[in-house]
Amino acid sequence: MNAALKLVDLTVSYDRHPAVHHVSAEIPSGEMTAIVGPNGAGKSSLLKAMLGLAPRIEGKIECTARRIAYLPQQAEIDRSFPIAVLDTVLLGRWSRFGAFGKAQKIDIHDAQHAIESVGLGGFERRPIDTLSVGQFQRVLFARLLLQDADLVLLDEPFAAIDAKTVVDLMEVIRRWQAEKRTVVAVLHDIDQVRRDFPNALLLARELVDSGPTSRVLSAENLLRARSMAEAWDDHAGTCDVPLKLSA
Amino acid sequence: MLYTYLIEPFADFAFMRRALVACLALSVAGSSIGVFLILRRMSLMGDALAHALLPGAALGFLLGGLSLPAMSLGGFVAGMATALVSGAIARFTSMREDASFAAAYLTSLALGVLIVSLRGSAIDLMNILFGAILAVDDKALFLIVGTATVTLVGLAAIYRPLVVECFNPGFLAAMGVRGALYHSLFLALAVLNMVAAFQALGTLMALGLMLLPAVAASFWAREVWSMTVIAVPMAFLSGAIGLLLSFHAGLPSGPVIVLVASLFFLVSLLLGSRASVRSRVSRPVHLRG
Numbered sequence: 001m002n003a004a005l006k007l008v009d010l011t012v013s014y015d016r017h018p019a020v021h022h023v024s025a026e027i028p029s030g031e032m033t034a035i036v037g038p039n040g041a042g043k044s045s046l047l048k049a050m051l052g053l054a055p056r057i058e059g060k061i062e063c064t065a066r067r068i069a070y071l072p073q074q075a076e077i078d079r080s081f082p083i084a085v086l087d088t089v090l091l092g093r094w095s096r097f098g099a100f101g102k103a104q105k106i107d108i109h110d111a112q113h114a115i116e117s118v119g120l121g122g123f124e125r126r127p128i129d130t131l132s133v134g135q136f137q138r139v140l141f142a143r144l145l146l147q148d149a150d151l152v153l154l155d156e157p158f159a160a161i162d163a164k165t166v167v168d169l170m171e172v173i174r175r176w177q178a179e180k181r182t183v184v185a186v187l188h189d190i191d192q193v194r195r196d197f198p199n200a201l202l203l204a205r206e207l208v209d210s211g212p213t214s215r216v217l218s219a220e221n222l223l224r225a226r227s228m229a230e231a232w233d234d235h236a237g238t239c240d241v242p243l244k245l246s247a
Numbered sequence: 248m249l250y251t252y253l254i255e256p257f258a259d260f261a262f263m264r265r266a267l268v269a270c271l272a273l274s275v276a277g278s279s280i281g282v283f284l285i286l287r288r289m290s291l292m293g294d295a296l297a298h299a300l301l302p303g304a305a306l307g308f309l310l311g312g313l314s315l316p317a318m319s320l321g322g323f324v325a326g327m328a329t330a331l332v333s334g335a336i337a338r339f340t341s342m343r344e345d346a347s348f349a350a351a352y353l354t355s356l357a358l359g360v361l362i363v364s365l366r367g368s369a370i371d372l373m374n375i376l377f378g379a380i381l382a383v384d385d386k387a388l389f390l391i392v393g394t395a396t397v398t399l400v401g402l403a404a405i406y407r408p409l410v411v412e413c414f415n416p417g418f419l420a421a422m423g424v425r426g427a428l429y430h431s432l433f434l435a436l437a438v439l440n441m442v443a444a445f446q447a448l449g450t451l452m453a454l455g456l457m458l459l460p461a462v463a464a465s466f467w468a469r470e471v472w473s474m475t476v477i478a479v480p481m482a483f484l485s486g487a488i489g490l491l492l493s494f495h496a497g498l499p500s501g502p503v504i505v506l507v508a509s510l511f512f513l514v515s516l517l518l519g520s521r522a523s524v525r526s527r528v529s530r531p532v533h534l535r536g
Contacts, residue, residue, distance in 0.1 A: 051421050070421045081286065081414030082469045091411060094422045099408045127469045 003064070004029035004151055004182040005050060010059035011239075012045045018205060018239070019045040022059070025201055025210040029064070030180040032173065034193040036217065037203035037225055043186040044073065046203065047153050050184070065151035065182065067095065069144045073155050074136065079128060085139055086124040089115055092146025107146075114142040119168055134165040141172050152176055154185040158192070170196060190217060204228035256494045263490060265388050266380045266500070269447050270486025272391045273440075273456050276398035278478035280440050281454070281461030282471060283402075283433060286413050290458050292345060295352035296434075297441045297453040299329035301359025304375055304445065309366050313374070315386050319442050322450075326438035329355060331431075359450075378449030378501045380490070387446045394443035401436050405429050410471060448501045455505035456482050463512040466519025481511045 005027035012020040020042035027033050035043050048054040050061060051070055069092075089111045090103055097103055115124060118138040128136060137157065144152060154173075158166050173196075176183055187193050193200055193213060200217055201210040204225040209216045256263045284293040303325025304318040311317030333351045337344035363372045374382075383391070402409075411419045412426040419426045444453040464478035489504030496503075517524045 053417070053420055068421070070417075072415070072417045076415070076417050078414045082471055082474065083410065083414060084470065091415075091418065094418075094424075099424065100404070129469075 002029040003027060003062075005065070005184070006060075006062040007046075008060040008062065010046075010049060010057060010061060012042065012049045012054045012057050014045075014055070017236075018042075020049065020203070021206045021239075023203070023207040024059075025207055027182065027184055027201070028199055029182050030177070031199055032177050032183045032185070032197045033199040033201060034197035034213070035184060035186045035201045035203060036188075036190065036193055037208075038228060040205075041203045041225070041228060042205050043203055044155055047155050047184070047186060050153060063151070065149070067147065067149040068151045068153060069147035069149035071140055071144055071152075071154040071157055073159070074133065074140075079131075079136060082127055082129070084124070085115065085120065085126050085128060085131070086111055088128055088139055089142045089146060092143040095147070111142070111146055114145040115139075117145065118142045118172060134161050137161055137165065137169065141169055145172065149181065151182045152184070154183065156186050156188070158187065158189065166192075190222070193217065252495065253491065256491060262381050262383070263494065265383050265385070266447075266490055267487060269380060269383045269388055269391050270456070270490065270504070271483055272388075272395040273444055273447060274460070274482030274486055275479055276395035277440050277444060277457035278460045278464075278482040279402055279475050280398065280437050281457035281459075282464065282474045282478055283409065283413070284437065284458060285461050285465060286471065287433075290454075290462070292348045293437060293441075293458065294454050295348045296326055296330055296438060297445070298450055299352045299355040300326045300438075300441055300445055300453070301375065301450045302355045302362055303328075303359075304450065305359040305362035308371065308375065309362055313371065315390065315446070318375075319390060319446075322442045322445060323438055325355065326441060327435060330434045330438065334431075334434075374449070375445075376449045376451050377499070378445060378447050378452065380447035380500050380504070383447060391443045391446065394439050398436050398440055401432065405432050409433055448505065452501055452505050455501075455508055456486065459505070459508035459512045460485065463508075463515035463519075466515040466521060466523045469521060482508065485511060 003026040007023055007025045007027075010020060010023045011018050023046070035046060037043050045054060047070070049057050050063070051068060086108070090107060092111070092114070093103065093107045096107065112124060115121060118141050120135065120138050120142065123131075123135070123139075128139065131139065141157075157169060161169070173183055173185070185197070187197070194217060197213055199211065200213040202208040202216050202221055202225055205228055208221050208225045257267055284290050300322035303321035303323070305321070306325075307314070307317035307319070307321030329348075329351045333344060333347040336342055336347040359375075360372065363375060408419060408424055408426070408429040412429055416426050440457065441450075441453045444456060448455055460478040460482040461474065463481055464474045467477050468474040485508035486504055489507040490500055492498065492507065493500035493503040515523065519525070
């Protein structure tokens with residue numbers, strides 16, 4: 001099995017408190033992997049670390065992807081900002097035209113195509129502050145489509161999204177998989193993970209298990225994940241488990 | 248008749264012509280900066296920053312008297328230092344940026360007033376606090392117009408990253424672009440404009456021509472560029488009308504200009520096409536689909 005991402009004894013900490021603690025796992029290339037775990041389990045921190053945006057990490061992340069696309073949680077975006085749908089989607093081509101280049105005809109054509117393929121044809125000139133949560137998520141998926149990435153990281157893509165939109169967006173995700181792109185999604189709907197995602201990584205600050213979904217999401221594993229202590233231990237001593245970088 | 252009221256003051260007096268050109272330059276550059284200040288939710292922080300120019304300008308005044316280069320340079324250095332220090336305080340401690348800005352600008356304001364009082368008179372202090380657009384001479388005009396040029400070219404250069412930094416900073420970071428760099432460049436342009444504006448309007452109201460038209464424009468437009476296109480003429484009209492009013496009524500020009508800009512804001516607030524009072528109280532009409 002080819003790994004798109006290899007986490008080697010990874011620890012991500014904020015203010016020295018670990019959000020992700022000594023996690024080693026592999027994300028298989030060209031497949032769909034779900035990251036599952038309770039709130040505060042470090043799922044978003046893990047994604048941030050994969051993107052290289054986590055402030056402090058120990059351990060190692062080996063990434064073979066050339067281009068990574070990332071869907072943030074919607075709370076990270078100022079949705080009242082006055083910008084049109086087409087311009088938002090076009091940002092997906094940033095790696096092509098950067099901060100100063102001009103968007104070519106082909107980019108605009110592709111953006112329009114992406115907007116149509118997420119079911120928002122005719123919305124090109126609409127300001128994003130007039131969109132519903134579901135419509136805005138479709139916009140962000142269209143932007144991902146334009147990024148043409150071989151690794152796609154999705155942070156809670158279906159939070160507060162209705163059933164029809166989920167079906168439509170899952171269709172987009174399946175297309176990525178058919179194109180041999182690696183998809184990693186943070187998800188909360190266990191039934192959906194069982195149905196749609198062949199691989200899972202169960203996180204409760206520490207790794208509970210990773211591998212085929214049917215094994216990872218066993219009743220026993222889920223119970224273990226749920227029993228994770230939510231509070232920080234302010235009196236916790238320094239963790240002195242040595243890094244196993246040779247692993 | 249109309250000629251007497253509208254044209255003659257400018258035709259007859261060179262200081263009125265210079266003031267008008269200064270208003271035009273301040274409007275074009277300032278309101279573009281103002282639009283971004285609002286979109287970044289920094290309008291009050293911008294104001295704090297403008298007050299923070301005072302000790303620098305005052306030091307320049309102390310060393311060089313009422314000399315334009317000394318006071319401008321001092322103001323620019325003080326403004327940038329305040330912005331960088333409060334930004335750094337916010338980043339390295341858990342203090343929020345607005346609080347650290349408030350602390351920094353109160354310190355600066357007190358320090359500035361103190362420094363001016365060391366040597367100057369009350370009139371000098373009034374000049375620095377409230378500006379004197381009718382006293383703008385050729386040198387000051389060069390500074391103001393030069394600033395406008397640098398601002399427009401600079402904004403055009405950093406426009407795209409700045410817009411993305413405003414609404415989705417995480418995306419920019421994921422693209423490997425350092426948003427903080429563009430944020431600092433923008434802050435530098437903003438401080439530069441405040442320095443230019445403070446010759447004319449003083450440190451207390453330097454932001455008047457930048458922010459008020461931009462806020463007013465947000466009641467009419469829904470895109471960054473269209474907001475700017477609406478804000479610039481509003482700012483210039485405020486300047487021109489304010490100059491004429493103050494000329495005929497014998498009032499100080501700085502406050503009158505800012506008050507006219509406030510009038511534009513009020514009218515937009517009441518009648519604007521989006522999110523205004525009118526759209527709130529008018530009988531709701533809806534389309535069929």
